[in-house]
Amino acid sequence: MPILDKKLLLADIEKRLNAYVPADTVRRIIADAGQALTNYEVMSFGPGGDGGGKNESMQLIQLYLDAKSIEGKADSTLNRYKELLERLAEEVGVPLSKVTVYHLRQHMMSEKSRGVCMNTIKNKGYVYSAFYHWLRNEGLIENDPTAGIGVIKANSEKESPFSSQELQLIKEACQNDRHRAIVHFLLSTGCRVSEMCSVNRSDIDFQSLSLQVNGKGNKTRTVYIDDVTAMMLKRYLASRKDSSPALFVGRHAKRSDPHDIRLILTGIGERAHVPGVHPHRFRHTLATQLVDRGMSIQEVANILGHAKLDTTMVYVTVNQRNTENSYRKYACM
Numbered sequence: 001m002p003i004l005d006k007k008l009l010l011a012d013i014e015k016r017l018n019a020y021v022p023a024d025t026v027r028r029i030i031a032d033a034g035q036a037l038t039n040y041e042v043m044s045f046g047p048g049g050d051g052g053g054k055n056e057s058m059q060l061i062q063l064y065l066d067a068k069s070i071e072g073k074a075d076s077t078l079n080r081y082k083e084l085l086e087r088l089a090e091e092v093g094v095p096l097s098k099v100t101v102y103h104l105r106q107h108m109m110s111e112k113s114r115g116v117c118m119n120t121i122k123n124k125g126y127v128y129s130a131f132y133h134w135l136r137n138e139g140l141i142e143n144d145p146t147a148g149i150g151v152i153k154a155n156s157e158k159e160s161p162f163s164s165q166e167l168q169l170i171k172e173a174c175q176n177d178r179h180r181a182i183v184h185f186l187l188s189t190g191c192r193v194s195e196m197c198s199v200n201r202s203d204i205d206f207q208s209l210s211l212q213v214n215g216k217g218n219k220t221r222t223v224y225i226d227d228v229t230a231m232m233l234k235r236y237l238a239s240r241k242d243s244s245p246a247l248f249v250g251r252h253a254k255r256s257d258p259h260d261i262r263l264i265l266t267g268i269g270e271r272a273h274v275p276g277v278h279p280h281r282f283r284h285t286l287a288t289q290l291v292d293r294g295m296s297i298q299e300v301a302n303i304l305g306h307a308k309l310d311t312t313m314v315y316v317t318v319n320q321r322n323t324e325n326s327y328r329k330y331a332c333m
Contacts, residue, residue, distance in 0.1 A: 057089040057096040076194035101148035161285035173272035181236035186282035188229040193279035215305040
């Protein structure tokens with residue numbers, strides 16, 4: 001697609017020039033260069049002689065991420081976009097500019113057959129739709145393949161928290177100090193997995209048993225750990241020989257990313273014979289436990305980093321026995 005290749009070439013030149021040339025001058029250079037290329041065919045060739053397919057997809061993703069970064073999207077959000085779009089590019093087997101509605105449907109059906117829940121598929125669909133809508137508006141593609149997907153229906157039921165027995169089985173299935181630290185940290189703080197991965201060792205205040213995390217919208221909040229979690233973290237940190245500032249690291253002392261954590265938890269769940277062991281379920285579990293033990297919904301919202309109480313209620317599964325006890329206590333007969 002020569003038109004797309006020209007736009008990618010000009011975008012690449014613009015990005016390089018912006019490092020040392022004034023913005024107004026860059027705009028004039030790009031405008032003149034675009035005019036000069038009108039009568040020329042441009043074709044990209046990526047590494048490995050693939051006609052630029054993979055290279056082109058990575059360029060499109062980076063252009064989109066740059067635009068969203070300028071709009072103020074959080075790093076955790078950008079990393080999620082990058083992860084999902086790169087995985088889409090890898091699995092559909094064609095350059096992202098050539099993806100059709102049929103590629104997307106096949107990809108989503110493949111996800112469904114692998115057991116990915118419809119809520120997750122629906123959320124991925126939002127990311128794909130925003131990406132392709134932006135490409136269309138920028139003139140980088142002619143047609144938006146997500147326009148023909150239609151509405152994806154998903155189960156709106158609340159996710160159930162772990163039971164006490166399930167939590168015990170999960171803890172027993174941990175194979176090392178790192179696994180135990182991860183499980184206890186998630187259950188104690190209720191952090192999103194992206195927040196957890198961004199925490200540094202120095203962020204933990206073992207005196208006050210608290211830490212600051214950077215959440216959605218770059219909003220900082222305080223979360224807390226209990227004595228057992230503090231002990232598990234100290235054991236894990238004492239076992240490490242690296243100098244990485246990250247609280248959790250993987251192979252070669254590289255900071256753990258959300259995909260690493262999900263894989264670890266999936267393995268723990270399989271060994272424990274507990275279905276649905278993933279980071280967000282620990283968040284639901286903490287929210288439910290706190291409400292059951294008397295914490296107000298407003299305080300739980302602060303812990304989870306929610307701006308709206310309605311969002312927090314989605315995370316809370318009300319204990320029916322507590323509801324009955326409260327009714328017996330407060331109802332007027």
